[in-house]
Amino acid sequence: MNGGVSGWYRSGTPWIWLNAGAVAACLAMVFGLLLLLGARGLGHFWPKPVLQANYLAVDPPVTVIGEIADSETVDSGQLQFSAAGAPLSGERIERQLLKLGNRDVTGNDFAWILPSLLDEVEYPERLVTLERREWGNFYGFPSGILQNGEPVAAPSAQGEEADALWSELQRRLNRARQLREEIERIERSIIADINFGMERLRLRERRLQLAGGDSGEELRDIGRQRQTLDAQYAEIRLRLLELNRQIQRDSAIFRVAGGAEVELPVADIVRAYRPNAMNRFEAMGTYLARLFEFLTDDPRESNIEGGLLPAIYGTAMMVLLMSVLVTPLGVVAAVYLSEYAPKGWLTRFIRISVNNLAGVPSIVYGMFGLGFFIYLAGGEIDNLFYSESLPAPTFGTPGLLWASLTLALLTLPVVIVATEEGLANIPASLREGSLALGATKFETLWRVVLPLARPSMLTGLILAVARAAGEVAPLMLVGVVKLAPALPLDTEFPYLHLEQQFMHLGYYVYDLAMQSPNVEAAMPQAFAAAFLLVAVVTALNLSAVVMRGRLRERYKALETGSWS
Amino acid sequence: MNREYEAAGESAAAVELEPCLEVRNLSLHYARTRQALNKIRLTIPRQRVTALIGPSGCGKTSLLRCFNRLNDLVDDCVVTGRIRLEGKNIYSSKIDVTELRRRVGMVFQKPNPFPKSIYENVAFGLRIRGINSRRRLDEIVQESLEAAALWDEVKDRLHGSALELSGGQQQRLVIARTLAVEPEVLLLDESASALDPISTLKIEELITGLKKNYTIVIVTHNLQQAARVSDYTAFMYMGNLVEFDTTARIFTNPVKRQTEDYITGRYG
Ligand SMILES: Nc1ncnc2c1ncn2[C@@H]1O[C@H](COP(=O)(O)OP(=O)(O)O)[C@@H](O)[C@H]1O
Ligand SMILES: [Mg+2]
Numbered sequence: 001m002n003g004g005v006s007g008w009y010r011s012g013t014p015w016i017w018l019n020a021g022a023v024a025a026c027l028a029m030v031f032g033l034l035l036l037l038g039a040r041g042l043g044h045f046w047p048k049p050v051l052q053a054n055y056l057a058v059d060p061p062v063t064v065i066g067e068i069a070d071s072e073t074v075d076s077g078q079l080q081f082s083a084a085g086a087p088l089s090g091e092r093i094e095r096q097l098l099k100l101g102n103r104d105v106t107g108n109d110f111a112w113i114l115p116s117l118l119d120e121v122e123y124p125e126r127l128v129t130l131e132r133r134e135w136g137n138f139y140g141f142p143s144g145i146l147q148n149g150e151p152v153a154a155p156s157a158q159g160e161e162a163d164a165l166w167s168e169l170q171r172r173l174n175r176a177r178q179l180r181e182e183i184e185r186i187e188r189s190i191i192a193d194i195n196f197g198m199e200r201l202r203l204r205e206r207r208l209q210l211a212g213g214d215s216g217e218e219l220r221d222i223g224r225q226r227q228t229l230d231a232q233y234a235e236i237r238l239r240l241l242e243l244n245r246q247i248q249r250d251s252a253i254f255r256v257a258g259g260a261e262v263e264l265p266v267a268d269i270v271r272a273y274r275p276n277a278m279n280r281f282e283a284m285g286t287y288l289a290r291l292f293e294f295l296t297d298d299p300r301e302s303n304i305e306g307g308l309l310p311a312i313y314g315t316a317m318m319v320l321l322m323s324v325l326v327t328p329l330g331v332v333a334a335v336y337l338s339e340y341a342p343k344g345w346l347t348r349f350i351r352i353s354v355n356n357l358a359g360v361p362s363i364v365y366g367m368f369g370l371g372f373f374i375y376l377a378g379g380e381i382d383n384l385f386y387s388e389s390l391p392a393p394t395f396g397t398p399g400l401l402w403a404s405l406t407l408a409l410l411t412l413p414v415v416i417v418a419t420e421e422g423l424a425n426i427p428a429s430l431r432e433g434s435l436a437l438g439a440t441k442f443e444t445l446w447r448v449v450l451p452l453a454r455p456s457m458l459t460g461l462i463l464a465v466a467r468a469a470g471e472v473a474p475l476m477l478v479g480v481v482k483l484a485p486a487l488p489l490d491t492e493f494p495y496l497h498l499e500q501q502f503m504h505l506g507y508y509v510y511d512l513a514m515q516s517p518n519v520e521a522a523m524p525q526a527f528a529a530a531f532l533l534v535a536v537v538t539a540l541n542l543s544a545v546v547m548r549g550r551l552r553e554r555y556k557a558l559e560t561g562s563w564s
Numbered sequence: 565m566n567r568e569y570e571a572a573g574e575s576a577a578a579v580e581l582e583p584c585l586e587v588r589n590l591s592l593h594y595a596r597t598r599q600a601l602n603k604i605r606l607t608i609p610r611q612r613v614t615a616l617i618g619p620s621g622c623g624k625t626s627l628l629r630c631f632n633r634l635n636d637l638v639d640d641c642v643v644t645g646r647i648r649l650e651g652k653n654i655y656s657s658k659i660d661v662t663e664l665r666r667r668v669g670m671v672f673q674k675p676n677p678f679p680k681s682i683y684e685n686v687a688f689g690l691r692i693r694g695i696n697s698r699r700r701l702d703e704i705v706q707e708s709l710e711a712a713a714l715w716d717e718v719k720d721r722l723h724g725s726a727l728e729l730s731g732g733q734q735q736r737l738v739i740a741r742t743l744a745v746e747p748e749v750l751l752l753d754e755s756a757s758a759l760d761p762i763s764t765l766k767i768e769e770l771i772t773g774l775k776k777n778y779t780i781v782i783v784t785h786n787l788q789q790a791a792r793v794s795d796y797t798a799f800m801y802m803g804n805l806v807e808f809d810t811t812a813r814i815f816t817n818p819v820k821r822q823t824e825d826y827i828t829g830r831y832g
Contacts, residue, residue, distance in 0.1 A: 429672060429674060433741075435634065436670040436742075438662045438689060443692050447692070448678055
């Protein structure tokens with residue numbers, strides 16, 4: 001009885017299979033995750049065909065226009081239909097989520113339907129998808145254009161005329177876009193400048209009041225400057241009014257599903273295209289434009305649409321600031337621990353503590369940041385330096401600096417551990433070589449050891465950055481918001497606004513997925529943001545791996561060089 | 565004076581020369597219980613090559629590392645007794661250890677060039693001493709590389725990585741690096757043992773050439789090598805100095821039984 005099951009068992013084959021299975025499962029999960037996020041997130045920007053059909057589930061049948069957003073198989077017993085033709089309970093049937101758009105018209109922009117009840121499905125070439133500044137997508141057929149309320153093209157245009165109308169609409173869209181850019185430029189730079197100047201004058205005045213004494217001359221000077229700014233502001237306001245009047249000039253009329261006509265201001269339209277008439281090339285163009293918008297624009301519609309530039313920007317600023325804070329601290333601490341600290345129980349205890357810090361739940365760091373940095377440190381800073389703007393807090397409130405500091409604390413163990421490991425890996429022969437030449441311990445450290453340990457410091461930093469970029473929980477307490485009014489870095493003195501609240505990719509995903517009023521519309525955007533986040537973190541981790549590989553290579557060169 | 569040496573088992577031959585390093589009553593413990601050197605008494609003559617031989621673990625490296633106080637780096641390592649370099653006790657508290665290490669250069673068993681350029685390897689000790697003038701550095705780097713018989717091989721790639729040199733070249737680079745800071749004593753700890761025969765030969769020639777200007781102490785497992793390059797030989801066994809004499813005498817007519825056994829290959 002040597003062969004059979006027991007022989008197979010003793011050969012170790014089951015273990016090998018078990019191990020291989022575990023590895024395969026891990027890989028499948030990782031790639032499955034990336035695939036899901038990638039497909040749902042990146043697919044979101046592809047312009048989908050829009051169907052028009054009669055839906056027979058209600059009596060009389062209604063015309064629906066929309067794009068298929070999702071589909072799933074459900075038990076028919078869960079569905080409730082008033083119409084005839086509803087399938088029997090117990091059957092598995094497919095249902096589809098139809099994105100109907102036109103939320104301002106119908107009040108409901110998504111509906112689950114049974115594809116089997118769709119009749120006369122067609123994809124009209126002249127159907128237009130509008131992306132709007134408010135109310136989400138709109139689907140309809142253009143049927144006229146109004147300028148200052150007067151029609152310029154015939155309503156209910158047919159055939160050739162419809163194409164001419166489409167071109168005219170696009171021309172007017174372009175005009176509106178240019179006007180909008182001009183308005184935004186003025187609002188962003190000029191008005192911001194004036195506001196900033198005003199605020200500075202207000203603070204100066206307040207300081208004078210707090211200081212007391214005779215300051216009549218200075219107060220008069222402030223008054224004069226304020227007048228100048230007021231005059232500038234009035235002028236700019238007039239210009240803005242004029243631009244806003246111009247941008248409101250045009251509106252377009254669309255025929256929607258069911259035949260009703262709807263008038264939309266051209267200024268509200270972000271992008272218009274004919275999804276069913278596009279070839280792959282044009283679709284690609286739209287896809288890239290939408291992707292570009294996603295990466296470079298401000299969010300719209302409570303983050304559901306538009307871009308996430310402020311979130312990317314905020315994440316980057318925070319991570320950058322965190323790196324600046326954590327690197328010197330972590331490296332110096334690691335150098336002390338591994339090179340200078342006496343090798344006693346105390347050092348061992350400190351090292352264990354540092355390792356354990358890495359395991360503390362991140363929300364605890366958030367609480368610490370809130371309690372220590374914001375209330376204590378921030379409150380003190382306000383009392384000392386910003387007393388003129390109290391009771392409104394400047395630093396005594398969540399903000400970029402405190403978030404960065406909190407994350408620096410959170411990632412400190414990573415940097416310390418990686419650096420210590422790097423220092424321990426430097427061959428003793430190199431240290432001795434340096435010391436034998438008459439170098440002091442410090443010179444040896446500075447000229448030989450630290451340069452060699454640089455890659456491991458960098459590895460530690462990258463791991464820290466990857467961790468920080470993906471962190472959400474503590475950030476909610478110390479400075480991240482759903483929608484920040486301004487970027488933390490701009491052209492206003494002092495350029496980097498450490499006290500400002502900011503947006504963050506991880507929180508953006510959380511907010512879209514969990515807090516959005518319109519879940520169906522928010523999901524694709526959340527997936528896209530999640531994919532971006534994963535991509536960034538993966539890229540950082542990969543570069544850490546490459547860096548570590550380089551490091552090993554370097555030591556290998558040292559070793560083989562010695563034995564040849 | 566002479567009697568003192570003879571009492572310690574040294575022959576009169578060593579005494580005729582000027583002493584460079586005088587080891588007196590030197591004991592070394594790694595941790596309390598682990599004694600590596602036991603009351604060593606030895607005089608290393610100036611501008612001669614002295615070889616330390618003996619079986620593995622007998623304390624040759626430990627002794628060598630006492631000469632430049634590299635043992636200070638080892639935790640729990642306790643050294644008692646005295647070593648005088650040119651008459652001054654190097655274990656006295658008044659001595660500047662970095663200056664001592666500059667004066668007593670050391671080359672290790674495995675070449676340990678820094679992962680920098682060839683030029684920067686040689687310039688390392690000079691930069692530490694605050695020599696930064698380009699002209700002066702160039703000059704000393706060339707002199708040192710010439711002294712280490714490496715100049716011709718590397719003069720066209722001074723700024724290439726030192727790690728790309730062969731093992732033998734790396735070892736000569738380490739010698740050049742050590743010579744650059746103008747030491748008085750040169751310690752070589754089995755410095756040729758990891759090299760191929762041709763590289764070994766080059767190092768041996770180098771040692772013979774260098775003894776005009778330096779006091780050299782080498783540790784070697786290779787008895788032929790000791791016979792070829794050294795003027796004096798010390799035989800160590802289990803932390804004791806068994807016999808010290810001219811190389812010729814040690815290899816042809818040793819006094820002690822243990823020495824004879826070792827020389828003739830009966831153990832070790
Ligand atoms: N750093 C150290 N810690 C503890 N013991 C050591 C250390 N270095 C050497 N020893 C011990 O001291 C003895 C002498 O070693 P060493 O001087 O290296 O001998 P050799 O160079 O003659 O082979 C050996 O028994 C060795 O195990
Ligand atoms: Mg040895």
